Amino acid sequence: MREKIKNQTNPNVSVDCVVFGFDGTDLKVLLVQRELRDNLNINDDTLVLPGDLINDNEDLDDAASRILTGLTGIRNIFLEQIGAFGHPQRLMKERDQVWLRAIRLEPSARVITVGYFALINIKNYKVKPAGFAKHILWHDYDTVNELGFDHKLILDTAIAKLRNKLYREPVGFQLLSKEFSINQLYTLYNEIMGGEIDRRNFRRRMLKTGFLKETDNFQEGVPHKPARLYTFVRKEFDNVSKNNFKFY
Amino acid sequence: MREKIKNQTNPNVSVDCVVFGFDGTDLKVLLVQRELRDNLNINDDTLVLPGDLINDNEDLDDAASRILTGLTGIRNIFLEQIGAFGHPQRLMKERDQVWLRAIRLEPSARVITVGYFALINIKNYKVKPAGFAKHILWHDYDTVNELGFDHKLILDTAIAKLRNKLYREPVGFQLLSKEFSINQLYTLYNEIMGGEIDRRNFRRRMLKTGFLKETDNFQEGVPHKPARLYTFVRKEFDNVSKNNFKFY
DNA sequence: CCAAAAGTGTTGATGCTACACCCATGA
DNA sequence: TCATGGGTGTAGCATCAACACTTTTGG
Numbered sequence A, B: 001m002r003e004k005i006k007n008q009t010n011p012n013v014s015v016d017c018v019v020f021g022f023d024g025t026d027l028k029v030l031l032v033q034r035e036l037r038d039n040l041n042i043n044d045d046t047l048v049l050p051g052d053l054i055n056d057n058e059d060l061d062d063a064a065s066r067i068l069t070g071l072t073g074i075r076n077i078f079l080e081q082i083g084a085f086g087h088p089q090r091l092m093k094e095r096d097q098v099w100l101r102a103i104r105l106e107p108s109a110r111v112i113t114v115g116y117f118a119l120i121n122i123k124n125y126k127v128k129p130a131g132f133a134k135h136i137l138w139h140d141y142d143t144v145n146e147l148g149f150d151h152k153l154i155l156d157t158a159i160a161k162l163r164n165k166l167y168r169e170p171v172g173f174q175l176l177s178k179e180f181s182i183n184q185l186y187t188l189y190n191e192i193m194g195g196e197i198d199r200r201n202f203r204r205r206m207l208k209t210g211f212l213k214e215t216d217n218f219q220e221g222v223p224h225k226p227a228r229l230y231t232f233v234r235k236e237f238d239n240v241s242k243n244n245f246k247f248y
Numbered sequence C: 001c002c003a004a005a006a007g008t009g010t011t012g013a014t015g016c017t018a019c020a021c022c023c024a025t026g027a
Numbered sequence D: 001t002c003a004t005g006g007g008t009g010t011a012g013c014a015t016c017a018a019c020a021c022t023t024t025t026g027g
Helices: A060-072 A094-103 A151-168 A170-175 A182-192 A199-209 A234-242 B060-072 B094-103 B151-168 B170-175 B182-192 B199-209 B234-242
Strands: A009-022 A027-033 A051-055 A078-085 A112-121 A136-140 A212-218 A228-232 B009-022 B027-033 B051-055 B078-085 B112-121 B136-140 B212-218 B228-232
Touching: A009 A060, A009 A151, A009 A170, A009 B009, A051 A060, A060 A078, A060 A112, A078 A151, A112 A151, A112 A170, A112 B112, A151 A170, A151 A182, A170 A182, A170 A234, A182 A199, A199 A212, A199 A234, B009 B060, B009 B151, B009 B170, B051 B060, B060 B078, B060 B112, B078 B151, B112 B151, B112 B170, B151 B170, B151 B182, B170 B182, B170 B234, B182 B199, B199 B212, B199 B234
Parallel strands: A009 A112, A078 B078, B009 B112
Antiparallel strands: A009 A027, A009 A051, A027 A136, A078 A112, A212 A228, B009 B027, B009 B051, B027 B136, B078 B112, B212 B228
16 A cells, blocks of 8 residues: 655645646646556546645745656746635545545545646656656646546636736746747747737737847748747846736 | 634634725725734734634635624625745744744644735724724835734735736725725825826726716815716626726 | 748727816815 | 816827738748
């Protein structure tokens, strides 16, 4: 049997992470198949967000970092708190309880969770060979249905927060490679906003700001005219942004 | 000696509330002088946000409501979560520990707090006779200095969130009476934004939207031309707001 | 030469800023 | 009649949405 939680774990507070990634076309979310992750045999294919109870001497942000580094190997991930989720019944669905009884010292304890969202460049995340890491998967954001616990609610809150941030802050660049084309940036924004941004106006607005620095590099291996690549210059952005800049 | 906390209280999770009010001129915050509130004798005049540990069967939002209703008598207060604050040392300043030892069963327990902010019309809050409620006070937002625990951080986060919300959502009306003049609305926005909004342009923009319905009532008892009063019509606002409306 | 995406320009409407002055009222 | 805030008007500039066509490359 699996070793249960250690003593310094706080039984009442957990952290869950919504990790967004972008593959050039679609927005993705990192999900965990909990039965596989925890190596159980309870016939449960429920998907959940990666998360864990916090340690008693650990800051909330650090707990979130710990979870993400454990999953992806990446350090210094862009991370931001979504908020606390504490409905008294949030762990009480029967399926969820089965899993908790298998894994927790106090399966019926009241647990408040603190949600975080992260943005990572999907190419920096090495998908480990199937079988070893089958319990982790990049799921299309658009087609996520039910998740375990209240994780769908956390995901919905995360996307709202992301959209909101995207409006004024340069977080989109976290999801792209260091060099990117304007149209990749456009696709990203358009996808996340689920909406109809005009491609031509978007391009013009971005270029006018001056915080995109053009490089001498172009896309390679594409079956059409290769686009010029740009980098994001934070210093320039900070100037522009004082002037109440908006991305869309 | 004061009765200590009851058994069903969760020792690891609390809720703290930032209550903003507006008196027509200045933005105010509701603060508590903790020694007086808890009827202690520990020579401690530290100001803190109103807050409490949550009960184990109680939703976070409900805990915040409970605290506010207890303080002000008002039910159905506008309330919104700010986020969780969980630095491991957040209760460990010596002054804070003195107070905790006097009041808590587990004064050194790790406590994560969830912050909320509320907006109330200052006139709906009956200030009780001094002596009885001296421990509660409306403090000018501008002149708040240090607070106990990490409450200054929570307050700073709250004002940022308020400013952000103010931009797109009609929360300002929560701080005014049902009927208000355009210039009262202007003063409120200008005060909260700490900034220089043009009064005339603000008025024009607000009136153009159509979600302010003019009444036949005017200010009374003012030593100058009485302003016409308006009400806020949410239904109209929802129309306008689909169209990406911004307040400033 | 075809497909597919990159890249470019214009026009009209709208909104915003930055202004200064008169009005109505109570004291 | 004076002080105080209430209320109005305009002109120029900047921004934005809406829209279609040409260019460059790989296959």
